[in-house]
Amino acid sequence: MLTFNRKKRIIFLICSYLYISITTILYAKTEFGSLSSVPKEASGLDFFYSTQGSFSSALLFFFFISVMPFIYSHNIISAKNSNFNNFMITRLGSKKTYQLKAIISNVVYSGGVFLSYRILQLVISVVIINPIDFKEETRNMMYRLPYIFSMNSILNLLFYLILSTIGVIIFSNFILSIGLFLKNSVLYYATGLILSLIFSLVPAMLMGILNIKDFVGSLFFNSIYIDTLVTPGLHTLGAYAPKFNAWYPFFGSILFFSLLTFILYKIWNRFYAE
Amino acid sequence: MKIRTKFITFITTAFILLGTSVALASSWTISSVHVPAWGGSAVTSEANVKATNSSSASFNGDVLPNSFGYTARLVDSNHASRSNTAGVYVDKTTHASGNTLTINHYGYAKVYSSNVEPNSSYVKLHFSSDSK
Numbered sequence: 001m002l003t004f005n006r007k008k009r010i011i012f013l014i015c016s017y018l019y020i021s022i023t024t025i026l027y028a029k030t031e032f033g034s035l036s037s038v039p040k041e042a043s044g045l046d047f048f049y050s051t052q053g054s055f056s057s058a059l060l061f062f063f064f065i066s067v068m069p070f071i072y073s074h075n076i077i078s079a080k081n082s083n084f085n086n087f088m089i090t091r092l093g094s095k096k097t098y099q100l101k102a103i104i105s106n107v108v109y110s111g112g113v114f115l116s117y118r119i120l121q122l123v124i125s126v127v128i129i130n131p132i133d134f135k136e137e138t139r140n141m142m143y144r145l146p147y148i149f150s151m152n153s154i155l156n157l158l159f160y161l162i163l164s165t166i167g168v169i170i171f172s173n174f175i176l177s178i179g180l181f182l183k184n185s186v187l188y189y190a191t192g193l194i195l196s197l198i199f200s201l202v203p204a205m206l207m208g209i210l211n212i213k214d215f216v217g218s219l220f221f222n223s224i225y226i227d228t229l230v231t232p233g234l235h236t237l238g239a240y241a242p243k244f245n246a247w248y249p250f251f252g253s254i255l256f257f258s259l260l261t262f263i264l265y266k267i268w269n270r271f272y273a274e
Numbered sequence: 275m276k277i278r279t280k281f282i283t284f285i286t287t288a289f290i291l292l293g294t295s296v297a298l299a300s301s302w303t304i305s306s307v308h309v310p311a312w313g314g315s316a317v318t319s320e321a322n323v324k325a326t327n328s329s330s331a332s333f334n335g336d337v338l339p340n341s342f343g344y345t346a347r348l349v350d351s352n353h354a355s356r357s358n359t360a361g362v363y364v365d366k367t368t369h370a371s372g373n374t375l376t377i378n379h380y381g382y383a384k385v386y387s388s389n390v391e392p393n394s395s396y397v398k399l400h401f402s403s404d405s406k
Contacts (some may be wrong), residue, residue, distance in 0.1 A: 033354035039374035041329075046358035046372060054388040055345050055359070058313045061389040140371035143330060143360065200342075200390040208341035235345070235388075239338035241363035 053231035068192035072109035177264035223252025300404030313389035321380035324403035342388035
């Protein structure tokens with residue numbers, strides 16, 4: 001693992017945990033009027049899901065889509081732009097080893113941090129709303145059909161946590177692959193936000209213009225929609241009910257973004273890497 | 275007619291009538307609401323009275339102009355949440371679980387747009403505080 005600025009990263013993590021805790025509590029307060037008036041039957045799990053994705057609080061949503069480069073990958077881009085990476089390449093012996101280590105470190109940090117964010121939000125939801133009654137939640141899963149991973153609410157939650165972490169890892173590497181082409185390190189900080197908006201607005205706009213209603217078209221545009229990758233199984237694009245379960249568009253989005261990332265890495269290695 | 279046959283006929287008729295009365299007790303409310311852009315939300319001005327002790331609320335979209343879609347939940351007159359959220363789709367009834375509204379109380383639909391939705395819109399939907 002490549003480590004840069006450990007102290008700064010710890011401070012950043014503490015600040016982000018505080019920010020997420022406060023905004024999640026504020027969101028609950030807005031939705032329920034006051035925390036003391038939360039009904040006993042209100043679902044902590046449903047509140048957790050409502051804090052995820054593009055239909056959650058704007059403060060949470062824009063934090064999650066902008067924070068991606070700040071977690072780890074900006075170190076790699078800064079090192080590339082200041083030629084500091086040459087020292088590390090010399091120390092590690094080869095450029096390939098350095099690149100592999102950089103990607104693995106980005107995967108571990110991004111995945112680990114985002115999973116901890118989700119678990120923190122789940123804990124806060126359970127504490128401030130209500131403990132999760134998985135039997136009741138499993139009964140309620142039929143209302144969310146067909147866009148779910150499993151009819152069992154525990155499995156569905158586990159799938160959500162694991163698959164959303166995988167999605168975040170893929171998106172983080174996609175941002176990193178774009179960052180390799182940028183000469184300005186400061187510009188890289190905005191790529192998470194910009195790319196998230198592009199991959200939200202473009203599929204939505206095309207789906208609206210082309211008036212897509214059929215299975216294949218809807219599946220395709222949901223697959224290139226960023227929400228499907230980073231918060232799978234929660235929301236679909238468009239005004240028409242989905243005719244597929246949550247697995248199909250998620251695998252589609254994994255395939256699409258992985259392919260795009262792979263192509264960008266190949267182009268950079270072939271034409272741009274010194 | 276044998277007593278047993280009469281009894282079965284009576285029970286069957288009673289069940290049918292009971293089912294019909296429960297279905298009639300709950301009703302739809304048609305409403306249109308102006309939903310702001312960028313993750314804004316709006317509450318319908320029309321209410322729907324809860325008639326049964328159903329644990330879910332129902333939503334059905336009529337006119338949903340934006341491409342990002344909408345979600346909705348049931349709220350009370352103080353705009354405090356009374357159910358979980360559910361997606362709203364054209365010509366499809368969706369159910370929001372965790373309906374905590376009590377019988378004979380007014381429920382309203384709170385409709386949300388996506389955080390990346392750049393346009394505000396007029397949404398027309400029908401909703402019920404009961405399961406339909």
